[in-house]
Amino acid sequence: MPILVSDLANQVQESAHRLGIQKYDIYGASVDETSVQVDQGEPKQVKASQRSSVTVRVWNHEGTLGITSTTDVDPTGLELALKTAYDASFFGMKENVPDFSPEAMAPLAGQEEDRVSPASVSDLIAALIAAEKELLAAHPAIASVPYNGLSQRDMERFYLNSDGAVRRQGQSVASIYLYSKTEQEGKKPRSAGSFEVSRGLEQLDIQKCIRETAEKTISHLDYEKIPTGKYRVVLSPDAFLSLIGAFSNLFNAQNILDRQSLSTPESLGSAIASPLLSLYDDALHPENIGGELFDGEGTPTRRVSLIDQGVLTSFLHSAGTAKRLNAQPTGHANMGAKVTVGSHFYHVLPGVADSAFDLSTADNVVFIDDLHALHAGVQALQGSFSLPFDGWLIRDGQRTSIESATVAGDFRQLLKSIIHIEPELERVGAGLSPRVWIEELSITGE
Incomplete structure (x- = not known):
C-alpha cells in the first residue's frame, strides 16, 4: 500500500x-x-x-x-x-x-x-x-x-x-x-x-x-587442467564489473576522505586506464530495473562519468563529501547510522568491432566468465586480487572448460592493460558492459 x-x-x-x-x-x-x-x-x-x-x-x-x-x-x-x-x-x-x-x-x-x-x-x-x-x-x-x-x-x-x-x-x-x-x-x-x-x-x-x-x-562438461602461466584474458561483462565493484574505492569520495582508497583528491584528471575505457555510473539508465530517482539525502540521481577515455573524471559523492571536496552531490548517499557512498548501475561504453579480437578464432586465450570469492581474494587497498574463476581456454576458436584455476593481478595494471572492448553490451547484475580483452594476466592451474 x-x-x-x-x-x-x-x-x-x-x-x-x-x-x-x-x-x-x-x-x-x-x-x-x-x-x-x-x-x-x-x-x-x-x-x-x-x-x-x-x-x-x-x-x-x-x-x-x-x-x-x-x-x-x-x-x-x-x-x-x-x-x-x-x-x-x-x-x-x-x-x-x-x-x-x-x-x-x-x-x-x-x-x-x-x-x-x-x-x-x-x-x-x-x-x-x-x-x-x-x-x-x-x-x-x-x-x-x-x-x-x-x-x-x-x-x-x-x-x-x-x-x-x-x-x-x-x-x-x-x-x-x-x-x-x-x-x-x-x-x-x-x-x-x-x-x-x-x-x-x-x-x-x-x-x-x-x-x-x-x-x-553443458560447456563445462569436458574440462581440462590449464598449465600455469601468463595468458591473454577476456573478461565477461559480469567478471569485469565484479572487479570494478571490488575496487570501487577508486571512485568513492567517502573512502578517499577516510584514506581507504586507491585514489586521492588529486587523482582527478589523471590517466588510470587504457584510452579504450569509458565508464559511467548511471542510475537512470533504461536498463536499470529498479533504479533509484533520489538517494538517501533526497539528491536526484543522474549519469556520472567516472572514467572518460582512460582519464579519471569524477568521484561518487554524498552531500557531505561534495562539500568537503568542493564538488557537487552526485546522488550516491546511503542513509544509515552514518551516511555512506555507494554506486548504482555501471555502464561501460562499447568499443568497435575488430577482427583481431574475435573469440571464434582466438588462440591460447582464457575467457573468464565468473569470478568467485571476491570477499576473500581482493586486497582493495593494495589493488591486488587472486580469485578462483569459471572459464574456458580457447585454442583455435575452440573452447575447453578449465577444471580449476585462479587469476591474479593488480587492478590498476589491469585497467591500463585493456587492449580491446567489444561492441556488444550485456546487462548483468551490476550494470551494462561488453566483454573486455586484457593483454596479460597470471593464471595458476590446479
Missing part, C-alpha cells in the same frame, strides 16, 4: 513542533516481497515479507546531529524516533557535521510510479517448476538445480525534511535465478547459473535464463 508522504510530512512537522525541533530529515523505505524456491518439481520454500525502515536525523540548536532508525512509520513511532534523535544530537560529532543536500528540492528526472500488479504465489511456483523441469531436460548430465529462486518485490521509498522537501518513488521488480549442477561417473560435478530481472513476472525472460544456464553448464 503506497505511503501518503504528504500526510507523513504533516504528521512529522506537528510532532517536531511539539518537541521544539526545528531541523530534521527522514528517509524511509517499505518493501512487500514474495519469493519461492522449488526442488525436483515440488515447492521447497515460499516466503512473504513486509518490512519497513526509517532513518531520522535531527539537528539541535548547537548544530550537532543525532540519528536513529525505526521500523515504525505510524505517528507515535516517528515522534519517538524524533525525540530519540534529538536527545542523541547533543552527543553528536562537532566536525564535518552532515547537512541537507543542496539539491534535496531539485526536480527529479524520472517517474514516481513504476509498478505492475503482483503475480499470485501459485503462478510463481508454477513458473519456477516449469523452468526447473526444462533445465533438467536440457542435458542428461544435468542432475539438479540446487539453487533457484523466483521473487517479486513492490517497493516504496521516500524522503522529507523540515525545509519542505518531499520525495517518493514506487516501483516493482521481479527476478529469477537458476543454478544447475551435473553428475557424471568418473567426473567432477560442474555447475553454472544465470539471473534475469524485469518489472514483473509477465515481462521476465525466463527462457533466456534457462537457455544461458544450460549452455554454460
Whole structure:
C-alpha cells in the first residue's frame, strides 16, 4: 500500500513542533516481497515479507546531529524516533557535521510510479517448476538445480525534511535465478547459473535464463587442467564489473576522505586506464530495473562519468563529501547510522568491432566468465586480487572448460592493460558492459 508522504510530512512537522525541533530529515523505505524456491518439481520454500525502515536525523540548536532508525512509520513511532534523535544530537560529532543536500528540492528526472500488479504465489511456483523441469531436460548430465529462486518485490521509498522537501518513488521488480549442477561417473560435478530481472513476472525472460544456464553448464562438461602461466584474458561483462565493484574505492569520495582508497583528491584528471575505457555510473539508465530517482539525502540521481577515455573524471559523492571536496552531490548517499557512498548501475561504453579480437578464432586465450570469492581474494587497498574463476581456454576458436584455476593481478595494471572492448553490451547484475580483452594476466592451474 503506497505511503501518503504528504500526510507523513504533516504528521512529522506537528510532532517536531511539539518537541521544539526545528531541523530534521527522514528517509524511509517499505518493501512487500514474495519469493519461492522449488526442488525436483515440488515447492521447497515460499516466503512473504513486509518490512519497513526509517532513518531520522535531527539537528539541535548547537548544530550537532543525532540519528536513529525505526521500523515504525505510524505517528507515535516517528515522534519517538524524533525525540530519540534529538536527545542523541547533543552527543553528536562537532566536525564535518552532515547537512541537507543542496539539491534535496531539485526536480527529479524520472517517474514516481513504476509498478505492475503482483503475480499470485501459485503462478510463481508454477513458473519456477516449469523452468526447473526444462533445465533438467536440457542435458542428461544435468542432475539438479540446487539453487533457484523466483521473487517479486513492490517497493516504496521516500524522503522529507523540515525545509519542505518531499520525495517518493514506487516501483516493482521481479527476478529469477537458476543454478544447475551435473553428475557424471568418473567426473567432477560442474555447475553454472544465470539471473534475469524485469518489472514483473509477465515481462521476465525466463527462457533466456534457462537457455544461458544450460549452455554454460553443458560447456563445462569436458574440462581440462590449464598449465600455469601468463595468458591473454577476456573478461565477461559480469567478471569485469565484479572487479570494478571490488575496487570501487577508486571512485568513492567517502573512502578517499577516510584514506581507504586507491585514489586521492588529486587523482582527478589523471590517466588510470587504457584510452579504450569509458565508464559511467548511471542510475537512470533504461536498463536499470529498479533504479533509484533520489538517494538517501533526497539528491536526484543522474549519469556520472567516472572514467572518460582512460582519464579519471569524477568521484561518487554524498552531500557531505561534495562539500568537503568542493564538488557537487552526485546522488550516491546511503542513509544509515552514518551516511555512506555507494554506486548504482555501471555502464561501460562499447568499443568497435575488430577482427583481431574475435573469440571464434582466438588462440591460447582464457575467457573468464565468473569470478568467485571476491570477499576473500581482493586486497582493495593494495589493488591486488587472486580469485578462483569459471572459464574456458580457447585454442583455435575452440573452447575447453578449465577444471580449476585462479587469476591474479593488480587492478590498476589491469585497467591500463585493456587492449580491446567489444561492441556488444550485456546487462548483468551490476550494470551494462561488453566483454573486455586484457593483454596479460597470471593464471595458476590446479
